[in-house]
Amino acid sequence: EIIKPKVIVTLGSPATKYILDATQGITRLRGTWGTYNNIPVLPTYHPAYLLRNYTTEIRRQVWDDMQKVISKITQ
Numbered sequence: 001e002i003i004k005p006k007v008i009v010t011l012g013s014p015a016t017k018y019i020l021d022a023t024q025g026i027t028r029l030r031g032t033w034g035t036y037n038n039i040p041v042l043p044t045y046h047p048a049y050l051l052r053n054y055t056t057e058i059r060r061q062v063w064d065d066m067q068k069v070i071s072k073i074t075q
Helices: 013-020 047-052 056-073
Strands: 008-011 034-036 039-044
Touching: 008 013, 013 034, 013 039, 039 056, 047 056
Parallel strands: 008 039
Antiparallel strands: 034 039
16 A cells, blocks of 8 residues: 555466455466456466476467556556
8 A cells, every 4th residue: 555556466376366366377367457455466477487388378478468567557
C-alpha cells in the first residue's frame, strides 16, 4: 500500500498462487491479468524455469508478458 505499484509481476507458481489466491498452475495463469488489492497482476514463469527450459517458445512467452507489463505501465 505504501509503494502503490502500477503492476505486480509474479514469478512462478508459488508467488502467483499466493497473490492471486489461485489453485491453477503457472502454465495456465501465465500471461493473463489478475488483480490484488485493485493492482493489476501478471503472472509469468520464474527465471530459474526459463533458464532450465531455454527454448525459443518459452523466451517468446516471457517477452510477450514483459511487453504487456510495459504497455500497462505506460498507459
